[in-house]
Amino acid sequence: MITEVSAVNFRQNLGDMLNQVQYRNDSIVINKDGKPVAALVDAELFARIRRMQERFDKLSDRISEAYAGVPVEDGLAEIDAAVAAERKRP
Template identity: 60%
Template sequence: MIRESSAVAARQNLGDLLNQVQYRNDAVLITKDGKPVAALVDVALFERIRRMRDEFIRLTDALGQTYVGADPAVAEAEIAEAVSAARKSRARQTPKSRKVKAR
């Protein structure tokens, strides 16, 4: 479950919030003046996000090197085609019961 807490309340109840994150697998969205400024998440989720970000950076760097000096229109068309193929492949691999319907 994702809970919301003001920065002041988070400071006052940090121990309780840490327990909720660690033992109940909750996440806490910390707000300041009603605006989200930070999130308190389980370390396993944080590590997953960090690995995904690192992989994204690695892939975009590799992709950028592939198209150095190429015609931008050709590069965009090839990338769009690859993205479309990857999405179709992923859709075939995803069990229908796990797909989320758009509202």
């Protein structure tokens, strides 16, 4: 479950919210002036997010290297064509 709280409410109830995240695997979005500014998630989920970010960064680097000599317009057109073809697949 994802709970949204104000920064003030978060400060006032930090202990309870840590328990909520640790024992119920809930996530908490912290809002300031009505806008989300941070999230509190359990450590296992955060570790998964970090691994995914690392994999994404490596993939992005490989794509950048592969398209280094290709004009931007040509690269974007190729990406658009690949996305369109994938969306047509059943």
